Amino acid sequence: MLLDIVLWFALLSMLSVGGISAIMPEFQRLVVETNHWVTPAEFTQLFAVSQAAPGPNVLISSLIGWKVAGIPGALAALGAFALPASVLAWYVSGVWERFKDAPWRATIQRALLPVTVGLVLSGGFVLGTPHGLDWKSALVMGASAATLYATRLNPLLLLAGGGVFGYLLF
Amino acid sequence: MVEEKRWLAPADFAEVVALCQFLPGPNIGNASVVLGRRWFGLPGAVAAFLGLMALPFVWVLGLAYLYADYSSIPAVKSVVTGVGVAGAGLFVGTAFKLGKPLAKKPAGLAIVAGCFLAAALARVSLLYVLPVAVAVAWLAARRKIV
Numbered sequence: 001m002l003l004d005i006v007l008w009f010a011l012l013s014m015l016s017v018g019g020i021s022a023i024m025p026e027f028q029r030l031v032v033e034t035n036h037w038v039t040p041a042e043f044t045q046l047f048a049v050s051q052a053a054p055g056p057n058v059l060i061s062s063l064i065g066w067k068v069a070g071i072p073g074a075l076a077a078l079g080a081f082a083l084p085a086s087v088l089a090w091y092v093s094g095v096w097e098r099f100k101d102a103p104w105r106a107t108i109q110r111a112l113l114p115v116t117v118g119l120v121l122s123g124g125f126v127l128g129t130p131h132g133l134d135w136k137s138a139l140v141m142g143a144s145a146a147t148l149y150a151t152r153l154n155p156l157l158l159l160a161g162g163g164v165f166g167y168l169l170f
Numbered sequence: 171m172v173e174e175k176r177w178l179a180p181a182d183f184a185e186v187v188a189l190c191q192f193l194p195g196p197n198i199g200n201a202s203v204v205l206g207r208r209w210f211g212l213p214g215a216v217a218a219f220l221g222l223m224a225l226p227f228v229w230v231l232g233l234a235y236l237y238a239d240y241s242s243i244p245a246v247k248s249v250v251t252g253v254g255v256a257g258a259g260l261f262v263g264t265a266f267k268l269g270k271p272l273a274k275k276p277a278g279l280a281i282v283a284g285c286f287l288a289a290a291l292a293r294v295s296l297l298y299v300l301p302v303a304v305a306v307a308w309l310a311a312r313r314k315i316v
Contacts, residue, residue, distance in 0.1 A: 026296035029295065048251070050230055051260075055230060059226055059230045090207060113316070114278040121290070123258075127261065130254070141259040148259070166252015
């Protein structure tokens with residue numbers, strides 16, 4: 001089990017171009033559909049816990065590890081998720097600085113934007129529909145998305161608002 | 171780091187963030203590695219990474235234990251699900267913000283739609299979606315249509 005987590009998460013780590021948000025659809029698929037470690041509803045709840053706590057998004061990986069194999073699972077999951085990518089960051093940061101003005105660098109950045117947007121959108125959709133797409137989840141998700149887009153309100157307030165809606169609706 | 175400690179110029183900071191968004195892995199974790207390396211080499215990178223992760227790790231696990239204790243209460247479960255769905259909405263809102271420059275680029279929007287169809291609706295693995303999407307986007311970027 002622990003080895004499974006490490007191998008899967010290390011693989012995910014290398015795929016997560018655009019950060020943890022972009023990998024969310026795959027993360028959910030892997031944890032919920034492929035390995036049945038948690039249900040879709042539990043996944044969204046663990047995501048909620050990781051969002052409500054201060055700290056980087058990547059900690060959702062440690063919560064999945066914790067759910068599957070306790071504290072050792074949490075440590076292994078976080079390490080597996082962060083380490084391969086960190087090693088890559090270490091090497092690439094040298095190269096990246098050297099090619100500061102190379103035209104291909106701008107091309108890569110332009111190319112990755114629509115892909116990242118599509119994947120982050122997918123991650124939101126998958127996380128926001130733990131019981132399938134119904135009017136309740138569409139309402140809460142849409143309201144939070146629109147408020148984030150249109151105002152400068154602190155996202156924590158939006159999460160709190162989601163909690164109130166959740167109490168009334170789910 | 172920019173305003174209080176003046177370790178970095180604002181332009182440098184933007185540069186590092188851009189790099190880390192492009193690299194796989196947790197953006198902020200990568201940023202800590204890149205910056206730690208720049209100032210202190212390997213020990214700096216390790217220290218920066220651990221410093222960033224250690225306390226939040228304890229926090230989030232504490233919260234998870236607390237939640238596990240109360241998760242059998244239906245109301246608690248409803249509230250937490252609501253928080254999760256609102257958090258998912260933040261992703262959606264972020265995607266729209268990030269995607270603003272694409273609004274007038276049909277090719278860019280088509281790539282966004284393709285990724286969404288494949289990853290969110292058809293639930294195809296990113297192992298397939300990502301290489302195809304990046305290849306298409308790369309061609310589009312070279313022809314300057316995204």
